[in-house]
Amino acid sequence: MNQRKTTLHMAGAKKAGTRLVLLLFTVVVLLPIIWTIYTSFKTTTEFLANPWMLPKGLYWPNYTNALEKGNMVAYFKNSIFVTLLGLAFLVLLAVPTAYVTSRFKFRLARPISLLFMSGLFVSQNYIVVPIFLSLNKVQNYLNQYVEFQHLKLTDNLIILALIYAVCSLPFSIYLLSGFLKTIPDEYENAAKIDGCSYGQTLFLVIVPMAKPAMVTVLMFNYMEYWNEYIMATTLMQERRWTLPVGLVNLMEQQKFATDWGAMFAGMVIVMLPTMIIYAFVQKRLTEGISMGGLKG
Amino acid sequence: MAKVNTKLAGKFSKSKFQRKLFIAECTVPAIILFAVFMVYPAINVFYMSFFKMSSLSLEKKFVGLDNFKVLISDTKFWQVFRNQIFFIVVVTIITIILALFFAALLTNSNLKEKPFYQTVFFFPNVLSLVVISTLFIQIYDPSKGILTATCNALGIQVAEQGWLGMATSSRWCIVAAMVWQAVGYYMVMYIAAMDGISKDLYEVADLEGMSKFKQFFAITMPLMWEIIRVTIVFFIISTINMSFVYVKIMTPTGGPDGKTEVFLTYMYKQAFTNSNFGYAMALGVFIFLFSFALALISDKLTQKETVEY
Incomplete structure (x- = not known):
C-alpha cells in the first residue's frame, strides 16, 4: 500500500517535471513571436526603453506606415496573386498528370513518373541563376519585335507563379499519386458504364474523392509560395515584389530611417495570414508529415 | 457477322x-x-559551368574545366566549404537531439495536452524563413534586442556590434534560428515513428525494471533507426538550402571575417554581384554533387540491419 503510494507520488512528480520542461520550450518557441507582436505597437520613444517592456497602448500608426510608406499593401496584393495563381496552375498540372500516371497502364507511365521524381533532387536555389539568364535572353530577343514590346518575362508575376507551380510538381505528383493509387477501380468502371468521358470521370468522380490529398498538397504549397524569397527577389522589380521581399526591404530601410515600429508591424503582416491558416489546418499538416510527406 | x-x-x-x-x-x-x-x-x-561568362550580354567562351580549377584554388571557397560543413553538422546534431528528446517526452508522458505542445512546437515551421531571419536579427540587435537586454540585466557584457556582429558568435546566432525553426518538424516525424512502436515492448521492459532512459536506447532508437536515417539525408539537403536564406538576410556580407558565408550565398554572389555566371554554375555543380555524395555516404554509414521485434 505504502509502496504504491510512493510510486504514484513519484509518477506525479515526474509528470510535473515533464510539464516544466515542455512549458520551458513552449516559452522559447512562443516568446519571440509574442515579443514581435507587442513590440509592433510601440512608439519610437518606447523603442528606446527596455526591449522587454510592454507598450502603454496600441500604436496603430506603425501599421499604416508599413502598409502605406512601406508599400506593404501592394506587396500583399502581389503575394496573394502569385500564391493563388500558383496553386491554380499546380492543381491544373499536377492532378491530371498524377491521375494518368498512377491509374492508367501505358508504356510511358513509368518513365513519366520517374521524370517528375527526378525533379525532387533539383532545388529552386540552383536553377534560379539559369532561369534568370534564360528569361533575360528570350526577353532581349523578343524586344527586337514591336509586337512583343509590352511583354515582360522577367518581372512578371504570372511567370513567377508558373515557376512556383512547376518547381512543386515533383513533390505534389508524388504525394497525389500515392493517394490516387488507393482508390478502387469500381468507381471508374461505374462512371464508364454511366457514359462518363475520361475527363468527366477525372473531374466528377476522382477529384472529389482525392480531396484530402489535394488539401494536403495545397496546404504545403501555400506555405511554400507565400513564404518564398530567393526566386521572387531575383526575378521581380520593386513594383512586383512579394511580401517577404518587401519585408527585407523594410528592414534595410529602417537602418537609415529608424522606423522600427513599421518593421515590426511588417513582420506581423507577413506572419498573420499563415498564423490564421495554421490555426485551421495544423492537425492535417502534422498528419501529412507523419504520413511521410516531405518538404522541399 | x-x-x-x-x-x-x-x-x-x-x-x-x-x-x-x-x-x-x-x-x-x-x-x-x-x-x-x-x-x-x-x-x-x-x-x-564549362563557360566563362562575365556579363549579362551573355557572350560566352568555352573554357573546359577552368572554372573547376579556379574553384579548387579558391581559398575563399574553402572557407565557405568549412562554414557549410559547420552548419550541416551542428544544426543536424542539435536538432536531432532536441527533436528526439521532445518526441520521447511527449510520447511517454501521455499528457492530455500533448496535441497543444505538438501544435506549438511545430508552429515556427510554417513561418517564412524571411520572417524568422528578421525576427532573430531583432532579438540579437545590440540596442533594442531582448537578448542584449537580458545579457545586460544579468551583467554579461555584450560588445557594441552585438552577438550577430561578432566573429566568434555570428554563426551560432544563425544556428539558433535554424534549430528554433526545425525542431518541431522533425519532432512530429519522430512522434509518428514512436507511436508505431508496440506498447507491449515497453511494458515488458518496465516489468524487468529497465529505466525509461535505458528503454529509449534499447527499444526506441533501434526501432526508429530507419526514420532517423532518412531525416539525416533531409538535414543535409535542407541545411544547405535553408542556410542560404538565413545567411543572405541575417548577414548579407557573409558575416564578420566571412564566418557565415555558405555554399549558395557564395554562388549567388558570384552570379549576381560579380556577374561571374560560369564560375557560379561551377559552384552550383559542385554543391549539387557534394550534397548528393554526402547524402549517399551518410546513408551508407548509418546502414544497420533493420530491427523488427
Missing part, C-alpha cells in the same frame, strides 16, 4: 484513340512546362 466485327473494331480503335488523347492532354502540358522551367535550367547549370 463480319459487318458487326468491323463496327466493333472501329469503335474500339476510336475509344483507344480517345484514351491516348486523354493521356496526352493530361501529361503533355505538365511535361513541357517541367522541361522548360526545371529540366532545361538544371541541364544549363552543368552546361554553363
Whole structure:
C-alpha cells in the first residue's frame, strides 16, 4: 500500500517535471513571436526603453506606415496573386498528370513518373541563376519585335507563379499519386458504364474523392509560395515584389530611417495570414508529415 | 457477322484513340512546362559551368574545366566549404537531439495536452524563413534586442556590434534560428515513428525494471533507426538550402571575417554581384554533387540491419 503510494507520488512528480520542461520550450518557441507582436505597437520613444517592456497602448500608426510608406499593401496584393495563381496552375498540372500516371497502364507511365521524381533532387536555389539568364535572353530577343514590346518575362508575376507551380510538381505528383493509387477501380468502371468521358470521370468522380490529398498538397504549397524569397527577389522589380521581399526591404530601410515600429508591424503582416491558416489546418499538416510527406 | 466485327473494331480503335488523347492532354502540358522551367535550367547549370561568362550580354567562351580549377584554388571557397560543413553538422546534431528528446517526452508522458505542445512546437515551421531571419536579427540587435537586454540585466557584457556582429558568435546566432525553426518538424516525424512502436515492448521492459532512459536506447532508437536515417539525408539537403536564406538576410556580407558565408550565398554572389555566371554554375555543380555524395555516404554509414521485434 505504502509502496504504491510512493510510486504514484513519484509518477506525479515526474509528470510535473515533464510539464516544466515542455512549458520551458513552449516559452522559447512562443516568446519571440509574442515579443514581435507587442513590440509592433510601440512608439519610437518606447523603442528606446527596455526591449522587454510592454507598450502603454496600441500604436496603430506603425501599421499604416508599413502598409502605406512601406508599400506593404501592394506587396500583399502581389503575394496573394502569385500564391493563388500558383496553386491554380499546380492543381491544373499536377492532378491530371498524377491521375494518368498512377491509374492508367501505358508504356510511358513509368518513365513519366520517374521524370517528375527526378525533379525532387533539383532545388529552386540552383536553377534560379539559369532561369534568370534564360528569361533575360528570350526577353532581349523578343524586344527586337514591336509586337512583343509590352511583354515582360522577367518581372512578371504570372511567370513567377508558373515557376512556383512547376518547381512543386515533383513533390505534389508524388504525394497525389500515392493517394490516387488507393482508390478502387469500381468507381471508374461505374462512371464508364454511366457514359462518363475520361475527363468527366477525372473531374466528377476522382477529384472529389482525392480531396484530402489535394488539401494536403495545397496546404504545403501555400506555405511554400507565400513564404518564398530567393526566386521572387531575383526575378521581380520593386513594383512586383512579394511580401517577404518587401519585408527585407523594410528592414534595410529602417537602418537609415529608424522606423522600427513599421518593421515590426511588417513582420506581423507577413506572419498573420499563415498564423490564421495554421490555426485551421495544423492537425492535417502534422498528419501529412507523419504520413511521410516531405518538404522541399 | 463480319459487318458487326468491323463496327466493333472501329469503335474500339476510336475509344483507344480517345484514351491516348486523354493521356496526352493530361501529361503533355505538365511535361513541357517541367522541361522548360526545371529540366532545361538544371541541364544549363552543368552546361554553363564549362563557360566563362562575365556579363549579362551573355557572350560566352568555352573554357573546359577552368572554372573547376579556379574553384579548387579558391581559398575563399574553402572557407565557405568549412562554414557549410559547420552548419550541416551542428544544426543536424542539435536538432536531432532536441527533436528526439521532445518526441520521447511527449510520447511517454501521455499528457492530455500533448496535441497543444505538438501544435506549438511545430508552429515556427510554417513561418517564412524571411520572417524568422528578421525576427532573430531583432532579438540579437545590440540596442533594442531582448537578448542584449537580458545579457545586460544579468551583467554579461555584450560588445557594441552585438552577438550577430561578432566573429566568434555570428554563426551560432544563425544556428539558433535554424534549430528554433526545425525542431518541431522533425519532432512530429519522430512522434509518428514512436507511436508505431508496440506498447507491449515497453511494458515488458518496465516489468524487468529497465529505466525509461535505458528503454529509449534499447527499444526506441533501434526501432526508429530507419526514420532517423532518412531525416539525416533531409538535414543535409535542407541545411544547405535553408542556410542560404538565413545567411543572405541575417548577414548579407557573409558575416564578420566571412564566418557565415555558405555554399549558395557564395554562388549567388558570384552570379549576381560579380556577374561571374560560369564560375557560379561551377559552384552550383559542385554543391549539387557534394550534397548528393554526402547524402549517399551518410546513408551508407548509418546502414544497420533493420530491427523488427
